[in-house]
Amino acid sequence: GAVVSQHPSWVICKSGTSVKIECRSLDFQATTMFWYRQFPKQSLMLMATSNEGSKATYEQGVEKDKFLINHASLTLSTLTVTSAHPEDSSFYICSASIMGLGSNQPQHFGDGTRLSIL
Amino acid sequence: RKEVEQDPGPFNVPEGATVAFNCTYSNSASQSFFWYRQDCRKEPKLLMSVYSSGNEDGRFTAQLNRASQYISLLIRDSKLSDSATYLCVVAYTDKLIFGTGTRLQVFP
Numbered sequence: 001g002a003v004v005s006q007h008p009s010w011v012i013c014k015s016g017t018s019v020k021i022e023c024r025s026l027d028f029q030a031t032t033m034f035w036y037r038q039f040p041k042q043s044l045m046l047m048a049t050s051n052e053g054s055k056a057t058y059e060q061g062v063e064k065d066k067f068l069i070n071h072a073s074l075t076l077s078t079l080t081v082t083s084a085h086p087e088d089s090s091f092y093i094c095s096a097s098i099m100g101l102g103s104n105q106p107q108h109f110g111d112g113t114r115l116s117i118l
Numbered sequence: 119r120k121e122v123e124q125d126p127g128p129f130n131v132p133e134g135a136t137v138a139f140n141c142t143y144s145n146s147a148s149q150s151f152f153w154y155r156q157d158c159r160k161e162p163k164l165l166m167s168v169y170s171s172g173n174e175d176g177r178f179t180a181q182l183n184r185a186s187q188y189i190s191l192l193i194r195d196s197k198l199s200d201s202a203t204y205l206c207v208v209a210y211t212d213k214l215i216f217g218t219g220t221r222l223q224v225f226p
Contacts, residue, residue: 046214106214
């Protein structure tokens with residue numbers, strides 16, 4: 001069964017709207033979560049590493065004021081795309097690191113959120 | 119140069135065929151290696167880890183050559199359900215670096 005839940009799975013909204021995406025770890029505590037973005041026919045690109053109780057670490061080229069990350073609890077990280085524009089339309093995926101918890105997988109992924117900005 | 123490079127394909131093969139995918143990575147300090155499978159509009163799912171000694175899981179065989187910084191995946195007796203994009207993934211510290219993926223289409 002799923003160990004990481006992501007919501008919503010699909011968002012369509014007008015340009016200028018802010019969109020919040022939630023990523024929850026189920027039945028385990030995730031001190032570290034990751035946010036990725038994937039454009040059509042491209043690879044998953046890491047946007048930022050979200051650490052519980054501290055500021056997120058953003059990858060080069062990712063605007064931290066545009067993509068707000070909050071990891072206020074050990075089971076929830078949120079990504080808010082502020083004032084979204086059509087070029088922000090993409091597939092956003094979160095994952096949780098569960099190394100050391102008896103899993104052979106480095107990260108478990110949420111189902112992803114397809115964001116379409118009109 | 120991309121950190122993880124793969125031939126994007128597509129590879130179009132008939133059922134029962136054997137197909138091989140290759141991948142190269144640039145960071146010699148990379149620590150762990152994986153093949154993921156991604157279906158259209160879905161999240162990636164771990165197919166198998168890759169070890170220097172080579173490892174096999176049913177019809178799938180993965181190989182790692184650290185000296186050449188090269189990873190391979192062999193699929194034997196292809197099934198229609200194998201049609202997907204195969205992502206070569208390299209881990210450094212706790213980060214995963216994804217290749218762009220190789221598209222496989224198996225036809226009847």
